[in-house]
Every structure is written in C-alpha cells, then in structure tokens.
Amino acid sequence: MYTALRLQRRLRQGEATVTVVEPNSYMTYQPFLPEAAAGNLEPRHVVVPLRSVLNGCRVVSGSVTGLNHAQRRAYIAPNQGTPYELHYDVLVGCPGSVARTLPIPGLAELGIGFKSVAEAIHIRNKVIERMDSAASSNDPQLRRRALTFVFIGGGFAGIEAIAELEDMARDACKFYPELSPSDMRWVMVEASGRVLPEVSPAMGLYTLKQLEHRGIEMKINTRVKSLVDGHVVLDSGEEFDAETIIWTAGVKAHPLLANTDLPLDERGRIKATAFLQVDGVEQAWTAGDCAAVPDLTRGEGATTSPSAQHAVRQARLLANNILADLRGEPIAPYEHRYAGSVASLGLHKGVADVYGMKLRGWPAWLMHRTYHLSRVPTFNRKARVLADWTLALFFRREIVSLGAFADPRAGFREAASPSAAPAAQVSTASAPVLSSKSAGHGEPNASVTGGRKPAATRTVGPAKPSGETSVA
Numbered sequence: 001m002y003t004a005l006r007l008q009r010r011l012r013q014g015e016a017t018v019t020v021v022e023p024n025s026y027m028t029y030q031p032f033l034p035e036a037a038a039g040n041l042e043p044r045h046v047v048v049p050l051r052s053v054l055n056g057c058r059v060v061s062g063s064v065t066g067l068n069h070a071q072r073r074a075y076i077a078p079n080q081g082t083p084y085e086l087h088y089d090v091l092v093g094c095p096g097s098v099a100r101t102l103p104i105p106g107l108a109e110l111g112i113g114f115k116s117v118a119e120a121i122h123i124r125n126k127v128i129e130r131m132d133s134a135a136s137s138n139d140p141q142l143r144r145r146a147l148t149f150v151f152i153g154g155g156f157a158g159i160e161a162i163a164e165l166e167d168m169a170r171d172a173c174k175f176y177p178e179l180s181p182s183d184m185r186w187v188m189v190e191a192s193g194r195v196l197p198e199v200s201p202a203m204g205l206y207t208l209k210q211l212e213h214r215g216i217e218m219k220i221n222t223r224v225k226s227l228v229d230g231h232v233v234l235d236s237g238e239e240f241d242a243e244t245i246i247w248t249a250g251v252k253a254h255p256l257l258a259n260t261d262l263p264l265d266e267r268g269r270i271k272a273t274a275f276l277q278v279d280g281v282e283q284a285w286t287a288g289d290c291a292a293v294p295d296l297t298r299g300e301g302a303t304t305s306p307s308a309q310h311a312v313r314q315a316r317l318l319a320n321n322i323l324a325d326l327r328g329e330p331i332a333p334y335e336h337r338y339a340g341s342v343a344s345l346g347l348h349k350g351v352a353d354v355y356g357m358k359l360r361g362w363p364a365w366l367m368h369r370t371y372h373l374s375r376v377p378t379f380n381r382k383a384r385v386l387a388d389w390t391l392a393l394f395f396r397r398e399i400v401s402l403g404a405f406a407d408p409r410a411g412f413r414e415a416a417s418p419s420a421a422p423a424a425q426v427s428t429a430s431a432p433v434l435s436s437k438s439a440g441h442g443e444p445n446a447s448v449t450g451g452r453k454p455a456a457t458r459t460v461g462p463a464k465p466s467g468e469t470s471v472a
C-alpha cells in the first residue's frame, strides 16, 4: 500500500497504471494490533481502507495464487467468482509473512495467531467472554480453565499482546465482583533463553521481570509438547488446562512464493538486491517480510529483519526506484541501520531501545505511541488514532465482548428454524433464573426481593455478599 500510494502520487498522467491485488479491503498497521486487542484503539482505526486511499489505483479484491513472471502473468483468485489471469509489465511482490508453526499436537485445532485485525479482535472478545463465563460459574475447574491464557513465543508481537491483554483484563476485573486478577493465569512460553530479541539483553531482562512482577508466568527455555483438547503439556513436565492459546512464535515467508518462478533463498524468501529488485530478474521488485534484502549496514550475508521499520522504508524507496527506472534515471540502494525497538507493555508501560537510548516505563510507552503515530499512514488515520488515545484519557476502556459478530445470523437462524421451541418450553437448564421457583429458590421471575435474602437464592457467582437486595 505504501508503494502504491507513492506511485499514485508521483506518476505522471498516462505514465503507468497501478493494480493492487489484496484479499482484504484494507491494509493493517500490525504494530497497533495489541492496542486494538486491548481496546485502546478502535479496530477500524488500525486499518487503512484501500479503495479510499488508493483512489488512483485499480484495487482487485482477491488473492494471487501463483505467478509466471517470465510471461508476466499473475493468477488471481477473486474473493468471489472465477479465477483469471492478470497481465502486467512490472511486478511488486510483497505478500508478507505467515505464522511459522510447528507440528505440535492440538495446535492447529485450538491455536490462533496474532497477525490480523480479525485475530486481535477475536482474542479480545474471547478473553472478555471467558471472564464473563468464569464470573457466572461456581465450578472451580471451569473458572480456572476459562481464565488461563497461554501465549507461545516471546518476540514483540507475543510480548506486546500478552502485556496489553493482561493489562486490559486486570482493569476489567473492576467490573467483575466475582473475579480478582489473581484468579487469572497468564502464561508466556518461550523456547529461547530470553524475550524481546529485538531489544538489548538488559532491556529484555527488564521486560521479563516487569511482566513477572505483574503476575504473568514467564516460562523461558521452555517448549510446548502438546495442546490436545486444551491440555497444555510443557517439556518441563508441567501440565495444565487452558481455553485460549495464542501462537506468536515467529513468521515465515508467504507460502505463495513457492508457486512462482521467482528465485527464493533457503528460508523461502524472495532473493533481492540492495536496490529491492528481485535478484537476476527483470522488472520484478520486492520488499518487506517476504524479501531477503541485503542489510548493507551489517555486511556480507546479513539481511534486513522482518519489521515494519524496514518494510515501510523499503516500500517508499521501492516506489522511487520504479519511477526512476521507468524514467531512465539511476536507482538507489536500501540502507537503513536498524534503529532498535519500542514496545508497549500496557497502558503507561513500555520498553524502548532506540539508537542506544534505553527507556523504561512511561517515557518508553510515550515514545512507542509517538513513533507509531508518525508511521501510521494518512493524516485521517493519525487523527483517528490520536482521538482514540485522547478519549481514553477521560473515559475508561470499553469492556464489552462482541463475540456474536462471528456468527451474527445465529439468533435469526434459530428463530426461523421450524424446530425452534416456543418460548414457554425453554429448558430449565438453560434458564436457571427464570425457573427459580420450580428449582426451589422461592422467588418469582424478574423479582425484586427486599431485605435479607435467603442463602439458597444466591445461585450464580461466588462473590456476592449475603444480605443484599437481589434483582434477577
């Protein structure tokens, strides 16, 4: 999107047309996903709608399933309809990366990644839903399982995600008298001996201690052996149950690349030159997570890391180089010394290691926000993100699960089903409060009982003090 945006702005009338093929109608600013999951940012504000931003380009809603660059053909599977071939002159191949998974039993069935806005919002909804379930149950096993959240992989996606979500859930506990933060179990499992390899070892250790101090269980030098049916087995011998398993253990180049005639390195990335051209191939360019771009600041053999920091800069240079190439002007190499990293660890908490400057806590968190605000594309998005943050200064976060969005037709389907039971036949098991009389709880439906309440009526939730008025 950054490349297309720059081309759209700089191409002269009639010089070229730009077609963008993308299955989503938006570009996702991934570094904001943890904040979207935590409810600090509106999900719509962490994405950029392609059709409004790229109004000078042709946007195709679909996926590229393969490429024959020798014949300048892309095979397109539109989101709906029959696949077709698209002919082009110049290729910009940037499909990014996908989660790098391992054949751990149960992972494919239960796990979820943290790379898309849908995943981030699903996880947010799930955390709040599990808090709702646990708060409404007396079963200690169910409560424990519902309130155990496991993250596998301690890079910055995993660390930011667990830190932001734990912070949100801890804050949300204020609205759940039946729950306390100590009822929740947040577990980070990391195979290597440290977290946040993107920052210095000292800052990684600070992050680890910070999260441990908050009660997050940081299991480093530990691997997951099995996740079957949500039963987590670690190689340390520890076993426990969890309903929420989030996989953030690294990325690999997009598998689509294997279905092209472009040269790939041993990690499946497109071989690129420092000028962002596909190595040895005419009229083909690449950048971002899917490309092995030589890192000129680190010498022979080194390639740039998969980060937004490189992807965004490369995208802009890529557009400049395409324009220069079209106009017979010299093209420039990509050279950017990795500036370091900033990570948010929840509201007002962070860690930063930028150009050797090490910051912790509130200043790091502020730097994280300032940096990403400067990077998120378009003035419109910047304004919306800033508005969300400003509102959050005055109001509490929204603690609401919109999980029903995953199946919005469920209610209508049930109502329209010929076998739908009339309301009077609703089973007592699914509506214990409505059936309180028959269950011997001694109260009519929708009752307001004044004065001291008999102990037998406190059927739901463990924590309501006795002697209170009960409204069912």
Ligand SMILES: Cc1cc2nc3c(=O)[nH]c(=O)nc-3n(C[C@H](O)[C@H](O)[C@H](O)COP(=O)(O)OP(=O)(O)OC[C@H]3O[C@@H](n4cnc5c(N)ncnc54)[C@H](O)[C@@H]3O)c2cc1C
Pocket: 021, 022, 023, 024, 026, 027, 028, 029, 030, 031, 032, 033, 034, 062, 063, 064, 065, 094, 095, 096, 097, 114, 115, 116, 156, 157, 158, 160, 254, 256, 287, 288, 289, 290, 306, 307, 308, 309, 310, 311, 342, 343
């Ligand atoms: C939670 C999280 C937090 C992060 N935080 C940071 C951070 O703080 N700092 C930092 O520098 N980096 C961060 N990153 C990494 C950074 O977001 C990525 O390195 C960056 O997005 C890579 O850009 P890209 O354009 O190569 O790939 P992407 O942003 O993944 O874009 C690839 C696009 O290609 C599309 N696509 C895929 N397959 C096809 C196909 N077959 N046909 C057509 N289109 C296709 C995808 O839908 C996607 O829109 C974070 C990543 C995550 C997940």
